[in-house]
Amino acid sequence: MSRLDISGDARRVVAAVKAGGVAIIPMDVGYAGIGGCHDALMRFFHAKGRGAHKRNAMLGNLALHDELHLLDARGRDMVRCLVEDHDLPVAVVAGFREQHPLLRALGDEALAASTDGGTLAMLLNAGNFLRAVTEEATAQGQPLFGSSANLTGTGTRFRAADVQPEILAVADVVVDYGLQKYNRYRRSSTMIDFRTMEVIRIGSCYEVIAEALKRHFDVELPPDPGLEALPSGHLREAQRVYS
Template sequence: MESFTTGIERYPTQDISPKDDAQRVLKVLKDGGIAIIPSNVGYGIVATDPEALCRIFNAKKRQPHKRHAMIGNYDLHKDIHNLPARGAEMVRRLTVDLDLPLGVVASYHPDHPIIKKIPEYLLNQSSVGGTMAMLVNGGKFQEELSKLASNEELPLLGSSANLTGTGTKVTVEEIEPEIKAAANIIIDYGRQKYSHPRPSSTMINFNDLRVLRFGACYHVIQDVFSRFYGIHLPDDPGRDILFSGHLANSNNVH
């Protein structure tokens, strides 16, 4: 086992095992710890304990308007999000039929057991206007960890493993030392596959079909909306013009 500093465990040293590594991470999270984990759109930093999530917020130097997202999977999305039939079919086509990573923003069921375990102040940091973001189809490790957390009705929340404004990291080596130091365990699966032209997830509000962030596989997602639904999403201007990929809250579907 390799360590950055005392108390930080880094896996794997040799073999990659999403099931075993997810069990290791869940134990740390249930003890109030913080984990840096891989997803196919880059590395995230997550927790289930409210105090640990506050430590993440502080380590990242996030501004008050920034939000945590839920780390989930397609089944959890169906349980927690509340979408009309068309929006639900779109999410399924993108994440299940076409196997694309996607940040799904939608209304949620406030009476869901996992949602009810989130303190009000933390729920306010994880939702906007009655909607919540969830990363769906983030890869095998995320799928395993999400299943384990869901089975125990634990809210798995977090964001990208980087200082605010510096961009999602696709290798552990790129993650800033102060972010690594905040974690109790780091799962290092090497370079993640969706790093060009953008890491991080494409994020879409499925309540009003509005692009919130240009991210991984955006051109494919844009084509799906046009080809199958006749909906024309805006073009990604590129990282040189819009580094973060985040769009202002305006109607950008035509």
């Protein structure tokens, strides 16, 4: 067996997205479907059977977080603590710079479908492939947005082989790297609004994230009631705008 071609696969994904396509990609927190324009995101949206109120998240890194998100010094320090000091995946919700070139490249319709109440969700530090594809896309001026590669309400897929046929049917590229790192959590990324420290979604590494924030910043996150009690990870129905 040959080793993974992370850089080559990242280039292949970005080329497909730039051409208006949909890609299924591996991340530590599960497989995701991504696009970079309104038509692609809508094809994926309809394949998932998502509700009209749902929003996409952006694939990013700390550099994009610094450029796009509007957050005070304490909030930025907390994000860097989780990502740099503890090497944890986290989806950051914050205000954003709407006129940033990457967001303008997405188009008004797609941006409206990917933001909510003046906030943008951005996934950080979810594995080597996310890092590579984000860097490649950013270098080419291509934004990447999406959500988990599964039918709505059926749970995150941690193997490409488990992604439903309806989802695979709309994909122009599928990158299959087998079982992903945080499969035992059976949830996608932990998502936090770092303006208010409200937990939007309990997900992978939540207990480690909670302990780090308590230890370094004396921030107390709510306890996880458990997967059986809260399979989606969303503490309140109103929070489910970001899936």
